[in-house]
Amino acid sequence: MCKVIIVGGGAAGMLAGIAAAQQGAKVIIFEKMPNIGRKLLITGKGRCNITNDCTTQELIKQLPGNGRFLYGAFSQFSNIDMVELLESHGLKTKVERGGRVFPVSDRAMDVVDKLREIFNLAGGKILTKKTVQEILVLDGKAIGVRCTDKSSELADAVVLATGGASYPGTGSTGDGYHMAEALGHTIVPLKPSLVPLECEMDYISTLQGLSLRNVTASIVYKNEVLGHEFGEMLFTHFGVSGPIILSLSKVVAQAKKDGKYPLDLFIDLKPALSLEKLDARVQRDFALYSRKKLANGLKDLLPSSLIPVIIDAACLQQDQDINQITKEQRKKFVETIKNFSVPIVGTRPLSEAIVTAGGVSTKEINPKTLESKLVKALFLAGEVIDVDGFTGGYNLQAAFSSGFAAGTAAATISKNEV
Ligand SMILES: Cc1cc2nc3c(=O)[nH]c(=O)nc-3n(C[C@H](O)[C@H](O)[C@H](O)COP(=O)(O)OP(=O)(O)OC[C@H]3O[C@@H](n4cnc5c(N)ncnc54)[C@H](O)[C@@H]3O)c2cc1C
Incomplete structure (x- = not known):
């Protein structure tokens, strides 16, 4: 039986x-953490926004960082297939605002548990607390992995x-990134994507914790509007x-x-x-x-x-x-509500980003099979590749x-080669 090693037990792994186990391969996932799916657990604020209920064209559009590269992957396994996979194994999903798909339970943990269950059912094996350090390559072909504990394991194919x-x-x-670079892959410089602003x-x-709904935010350089959400x-x-x-970041x-x-x-x-309607509302x-001080007369209009x-x-x-406020002052006040300006000094660091932009260059990966063009039987999947998108699943x-x-x-x- 052919053997596939997967390095990393996250969403892609x-x-x-x-997929590999359902094809009949002997599959082992090597995961460095004590449990698989640690990042999945914190997705969607613990609810896991699994995917988006949209067309493939829209999926690609919402992945401005090389989304088109994944056209072949989306054709093989779409957002509909993902929902079907979970639902057919008993995990009910729901669609919320903007097509965002969540588990009905609102628990990311249920998604992780379900994926583990499906993988186990297909006969896969998970090794936790196993940190892979190096992909072993012989004659230009991946043949296994070596871990930080010096143990190694051979395989017919490796998925990074x-x-x-x-x-x-x-x-x-x-x-x-280091393992791929060591094998000759180009790493497109890493940048934080979907990251808070400073x-x-x-x-x-004084505003910490204040959440604003249904507002418009624009990023402006001099008089140029660079983005609008x-x-x-x-x-x-x-x-x-x-x-x-995060989208504007x-x-x-x-x-x-x-x-x-x-x-x-x-x-x-x-x-x-x-502006006119807001002015009428403020009036x-x-x-x-009219008999109150300004700070005490705005509670119907603004959060305290x-x-x-x-x-x-x-x-x-x-x-x-309030009854002493002039027309000009009121006009300026209304304009401030419509155009409240917050100077931005930068983005938070990569460690706080929702997604890493950059990564293994898509030019060096076959878009249909995700196989490396440099190392045979080495496949790459997920965020390690230079693909990134917006929030929404x-x-x-x-x-x-x-x-x-x-x-x-x-x-x-690996089957073909055995
Ligand atoms: C706070 C937050 C919220 C998010 N919410 C959403 C959301 O709701 N919807 C959405 O679409 N996206 C969301 N994302 C983005 C999404 O989680 C990632 O894009 C996605 O998890 C990437 O999947 P992956 O499998 O490539 O990587 P990961 O899910 O990060 O998995 C990689 C795995 O590899 C393991 N690993 C790493 N190195 C080694 C090694 N040397 N040996 C063995 N194992 C190793 C890691 O421990 C990890 O388990 C969110 C991200 C964050 C940070």
Whole structure:
């Protein structure tokens, strides 16, 4: 029986293992952590946004970092196939806003358990606390792996699915890049993608924990709007995060690379209202609370922690009598709500990114089989490859599809060669 070794028991490694084992190969997953799927457990805030209910074209579009490279993998194993795999083994899923697919239980743990169960059912074996250090190669062909404990294991094919270099506590410490580079592969420089943004304004700490829904955020360099998103964001102790900020972080990283700095984040706190409509709304509130101080008359309009910050940004005073506010002052206040500016000083480091951009160059990998073009019987899958996308389940689907395609091809190639 042919033998396939999978390095890494994450999203890509599990699917590679399932595919190869279902093809009848003897499969062993080598996982450095005490358990598989550590990163999967923290996905989707512990709920695991498994995939997205969209077309293949849309999947590719939402993976701006080389998504097209995965066309062949998506054709072999799509988002529909992923949902079908889980559902057919009893894990119910649901579709939420923006096509995001989650387990009905809202527990990422259930996804990890189900993948382990499917893999075990197919006859696969998992070795935990086994850190692979080197891919063994003979005559240009992968023949096995050597671990840090000096043990080695031979195989007919090896799948490298070690993930990226973010959230290293989950086991994704970038080992795969070194192993691939040692075999001659080009590593496209690593960059944080989907990462929170830093700003140094004093008021940031007072806003920590504030979550804003249905706002518009734009990244602006001088007068040029570089990116624009609508949705949810969050203030943290260092700056801003949340879905729309993570999406905009790609634009910030690129701007930094292009020397476009400093940048501003403009937040429209009331995008559903035009300036005129918001002004009318503010006038109504000011009439209602005309006897109050400004800071006490805005609770219907703004979250309480934001009130002093917006008053300050509009050059007004918190203890100003509302009935003393001039038309010009009100106009400036309304404009501030529509265009609240937060200066951005940079992105958080790679270790805090949701995804690593860069990685093993797609030019050196066969897009159909995910086999290395440099080393026979070596396959690559998941985030270790230079592919990355937006939030919404696209990155996991990229890992699942590339894993499945790599596992299928690994089992086939070794069978042919035995
Ligand atoms: C906080 C957070 C939330 C996220 N939420 C989502 C989401 O909801 N939806 C989505 O689509 N994407 C999400 N992502 C991105 C997604 O988790 C990754 O893109 C995906 O897990 C990549 O899969 P992978 O198998 O390539 O790598 P990983 O899932 O990182 O798996 C790699 C595995 O390889 C193991 N490994 C590494 N080196 C070695 C070695 N030398 N020997 C043996 N084993 C090794 C690691 O321990 C790890 O288990 C999120 C990421 C983060 C950080």
